[in-house]
Amino acid sequence: MRLSSDWSLTLRNLFLPIYCKQCGERILTDENGYFCATCWERSPRIERPFCPLCGRPHVGAVGMGTRSNFRCGPCSATPWDRPYRRILGAAVYDGAVEEAVKLLKFHDKPRLAGPLAELMGNIAREELDCAAYELLVPVPLHRVRRRERGFNQSQLLASELLPVFPNALLDESLERIRPTRVQSRLGNEAERRANVQGAFAVRSNGEVRGKTVLLVDDVITTGGTIAECALALRAAGASAVDVLAAALAMPHTARAQSG
Ligand SMILES: [Zn+2]
Numbered sequence: 001m002r003l004s005s006d007w008s009l010t011l012r013n014l015f016l017p018i019y020c021k022q023c024g025e026r027i028l029t030d031e032n033g034y035f036c037a038t039c040w041e042r043s044p045r046i047e048r049p050f051c052p053l054c055g056r057p058h059v060g061a062v063g064m065g066t067r068s069n070f071r072c073g074p075c076s077a078t079p080w081d082r083p084y085r086r087i088l089g090a091a092v093y094d095g096a097v098e099e100a101v102k103l104l105k106f107h108d109k110p111r112l113a114g115p116l117a118e119l120m121g122n123i124a125r126e127e128l129d130c131a132a133y134e135l136l137v138p139v140p141l142h143r144v145r146r147r148e149r150g151f152n153q154s155q156l157l158a159s160e161l162l163p164v165f166p167n168a169l170l171d172e173s174l175e176r177i178r179p180t181r182v183q184s185r186l187g188n189e190a191e192r193r194a195n196v197q198g199a200f201a202v203r204s205n206g207e208v209r210g211k212t213v214l215l216v217d218d219v220i221t222t223g224g225t226i227a228e229c230a231l232a233l234r235a236a237g238a239s240a241v242d243v244l245a246a247a248l249a250m251p252h253t254a255r256a257q258s259g
Pocket residue numbers: 020021022023024025035036037038039040
């Protein structure tokens with residue numbers, strides 16, 4: 001098996017060379033079919049210390065000796081009143097990870113769900129009580145968009161992540177019941193909130209009542225979409241909702257194509 005996959009890789013490299021989408025270097029290993037190891041490693045991961053509520057990293061404090069998380073300014077200024085308990089992100093929406101998310105969802109590269117889910121699984125194992133989650137729920141696409149794209153990127157991520165959560169099932173009873181516009185193309189907070197307000201619901205046969213849910217998303221910008229998803233899950237009886245995302249858009253990278 002190993003031999004044949006080495007052979008197929010050798011043959012592919014010979015006849016169909018592949019190049020890193022970030023730097024253009026030729027890729028000679030099969031670990032990640034789109035980015036070289038250097039670009040992938042260099043893409044900024046979220047590491048301690050970060051805010052235990054919104055997940056934003058304290059960039060200036062990384063490497064300063066403290067590994068203890070603490071709340072960021074905005075999260076300490078107001079009481080936490082969101083329908084989810086916390087957000088955990090694996091990487092900053094920048095560099096190769098940003099490119100990977102865009103290729104995954106806008107350029108039909110579902111294979112990139114693997115490397116992205118690997119980053120998510122790594123941080124989840126370190127930071128979450130993985131055995132506590134009973135359902136992994138992907139942020140849904142509206143059925144029309146899902147049909148156009150052929151897949152839901154968050155569903156692919158959630159499927160890849162299942163082995164990390166020993167007691168969790170994949171649950172797709174959360175639905176986007178009306179089409180929404182791309183959040184990043186809307187001007188302000190109020191417009192974004194109105195865009196996604198009431199856009200999600202759990203199907204009546206949903207199994208979420210009383211369950212501890214991990215909501216899975218590809219990239220989070222303002223958090224409007226996940227807040228609406230969490231509200232719908234709580235309304236259907238979920239006992240708690242946490243959020244795991246591949247990437248968090250920081251204010252300076254707020255070009256994210258999601259919500
Ligand atoms: Zn590269």
